[in-house]
Amino acid sequence: MTDAEIRDADDVERHPCPRCGVQPGSPCRARSGAVAGTYHTGRFTQVPRLAKMLRVPTPVDRGPGQPWRPGTPPPVAPRSDGPAADIRIGYARCSTLRQELQPQLDALAAYGIPRDKIFSEKISTRVRLRPQFEAALATAREIKAHAPHCRVIVTVYEMKRLGRDGAELTAIADHLAAHGLALEMLAGPLAGIYDPAGHGRILFAFFAALAETERDSIREGTLEGLDAAARQGKHGGRPPVITEDMLHTVLRRQAAGEKVEAIAQDLVIASGKRRGQSPSVASVYRALAAHAKASAYPDAVEAARAEFAGL
Known part of the structure; x- marks a missing residue:
């Protein structure tokens, strides 16, 4: 029996088992009433470093196969009155393949967000389903569910990385607030953590409307440029196969x-x-x-x- 196995067992037994119903401090119980040979999946997956394991064996000192007896509950850690730890999830986005994501990625990494917690994609805001953004939100919600006392923050470089539609930006902010998540922007007029109450909400709606106006101006300018090129006989797209x-x-x-x-x-x-x-x-x-x-x-x-x- 190794120290690692004992450490794993101690971490698992800090949580109750949703399958057999045992309380913290005790090994899992088999249907026969004996100590189970392995911990139940729903229990050891509550330990982040063991979440991807297929099985976690019960150490010999817990008596696997022996009649189950309740153990000693672990002492309850005193709750600190100080601020909870912050956990940040980064998201970076640009619209076209010609644009570069690296400046955003570097800014998020320099802010202290681990690379494995930064999600990025090259996709237009006109696309309603953005896979990496959905993955970032899912990760943030999962972390919040397992660490309810921590403040989980979704961090972007600036507001328009989230989107350029005013209604969509407001809906995203409301979704984050409803799940207990915070929104943070590193640059732009609303740099810092967004406050969904009071003046913060009004300012967010104002700058979201400005972002939408900017997108409409870009689109209008692009269409005007295409029309001007077409009047000069210049048409985009692939050259014809048959000349x-x-x-x-x-x-x-x-x-x-x-x-x-x-x-x-x-x-x-x-x-x-x-x-x-x-x-x-x-x-x-x-x-x-x-x-x-x-x-x-x-x-x-x-x-x-x-x-x-x-x-």
């Missing part, structure tokens, strides 16, 4: 009686991931269909005008 030159080649050879399947094998894609390869027959047919539609549109407009003029 104008390739389409003319297809039309000329098709008019000479060649089949599209044979023509497609002689074409070569000039750019993109499939550069140097031949386009698929379906791509050629789609380009032909789009050309036919575009060519027929002016004729249809002229026919409609002529019909309208004759009325």
Whole structure:
């Protein structure tokens, strides 16, 4: 029997067992009335360092297999009147792949948050379900459930890392407060721990509305830029597989009686991931269909005008 086994048993027996109902200070009890050979799962998982173990054996000095007798309850530790310890869960987010998370991660780590308690992701605030943010909240709630006397704080670099929608930000703050969790921001106009009561709530709602306004301004500017580029003939997205030159080649050879399947094998894609390869027959047919539609549109407009003029 090792010292580690005795230490594990002592830590487990500080908790009551939800399965067999024994109180702190006693080993688990089997259905036969004897001391169980291992502690029940619902009991040893209350010890954080043993939570992922498959089984925790009962030490020999507890008499596994012997008739169960209640042990001596451990002394109750005196409750301190001082402030409870703070446990922080960090969250970092940016919207696009071109943005960098590292400055936020460095700021959270420099603030003393362990790397294994920092959750991060690259995802837009327009996406309602953010997996890493949900994982951060779940971790914070779990820690609070196991350490109710500690203050569990969800820490972000600034408010807009949580979101840019005013209603969503307010809902997140209310969710944290309802679960006994605190919200903390390292930078921005509300740097510090958010107070959901009194003036703190009013200020939070005000700056949440500003964050939403900023997001709308960014979106409006982006759309205006796209419209201006489109008017200049610049369109985003991938370049077309079938270029104008390739389409003319297809039309000329098709008019000479060649089949599209044979023509497609002689074409070569000039750019993109499939550069140097031949386009698929379906791509050629789609380009032909789009050309036919575009060519027929002016004729249809002229026919409609002529019909309208004759009325």
